[in-house]
Amino acid sequence: MSNTSPLTSPLHDRHLALGAKFAEFAGWDMPLQYPGGVLAEHQAVRGKVGVFDVSHLGKVWVRGPGAAAFVNRCLANDLDRIEAGGAQYTLCLDQDGGVVDDLIAYRFGDDEVFLIPNAANTAEVARLLAEAAPEGVEVRDVHRSFAVIAVQGPESPNLLGYLGLPHDHEYMTFREHLVDHADVIVCRSGYTGETGYELVVPNEAAGDLWDALLTAGAVPCGLGARDTLRLEMGYPLHGQDLSADITPVQARLIWAIGWDKPEFWGKEPLTAERAEGPKRRLWGLEATGKGVPRAHMSVMDGDETVGETTSGGHAPTLKKGVALALLDASYKPGAELELDVRGRRLPVRVVKPPFTKATPK
Secondary structure (H helix, E strand, O other): OOOOOOEEOOOHHHHHHOOOEEEEEOOEEEEEEOOOOHHHHHHHHHHOOEEEEOOOOOOEEEEOOOHHHHHHHHOOOOHHHOOOOEEEEEEEEOOOOOEEEEEEEEEEEOOEEEEEOOHHHHHHHHHHHHHHOOOOOEEEEOOOOEEEEEEEOOOHHHHHHHOOOOOOOOOOEEEEEEEOOEEEEEEOOOOOOOOEEEEEEEHHHHHHHHHHHHHOOOEEEOHHHHHHHHHHOOOOOEOOOEEOOEOOOOOOOHHHOOOOOOOOOOHHHHHHHHHHOOOEEEEEEEEOOOOOOOOOOEEEEOOEEEEEEEEEEEEOOOOEEEEEEEEEOOOOOOOEEEEEEOOEEEEEEEEOOOOOOOOOO
16 A cells, blocks of 8 residues: 555645545545535536636646657647647557547647646656657656646636636637746636636646636536536546547547558557457447446346446436446447446437537637
């Protein structure tokens, strides 16, 4: 058993003052919910605006001559699809085409890329890139130097505009802005399906920015609401819906692959799997009976097991249970199946996520 204490966000004391309930996530002690509860936080994001401390997310700088071209030879998506000031969802794959991590790449220019991996995988992504980096390209793990604050919901542009922050740029682009002499990166992106932004801010400026967002009307939200919001959109969570054993082809993420690039890690096995067709695919399941799906439930077609749920829970917007599940490739949306819920059968329908509509980006 490890005696290592969990890491904490630069905003930890503020969460304590707000009465947050904490949970350990990927080695970090992060707010799970606030006294108002997960449902109220979920509804705030869908209806108005919520703010999340997601400082557990990783931060990695890649700098030096040809840094963008180097990253493009490693990660799966085609970084040349975007220009300086653009952000891109991409994947770090292993030699077999499995997913080491999914992450966001910010392209500052040909010689500078900023990466935001998941908390648990930051060190591994940084290590793999550092080992592969050519002379002159530096890969620096700055996980503990920055906070990340996600502002999400249909009123988020008005909130940022009120505070004088950039807010009218296009989806998956970012702007830099000085806040009290601190350079804040404001990216129009998020993990909720709503119009929103992710703010990367130096630790020393994070507290004042968080306070300003709350004073302006944002509702503080924890990782509990973040999970219900992302599940309603069918967004994958690494370690559950993506892993070394679940490839992008199986997860229906072929849109996030630069298939025409000369190279990227895992290209050959992934290309072969795409050509042959995967033996299983990730689809959504909507409960048509009473019950809440959870991860690792068997999906049944009569007496035959045809898959397993990877994520599941109650969708507050739909007021029903939903799940993501890896199913035998022969199953398509519209199929009627069942989940084995501790020996009881829960009827479900196969659907293509998202489960609910989001506001325009």
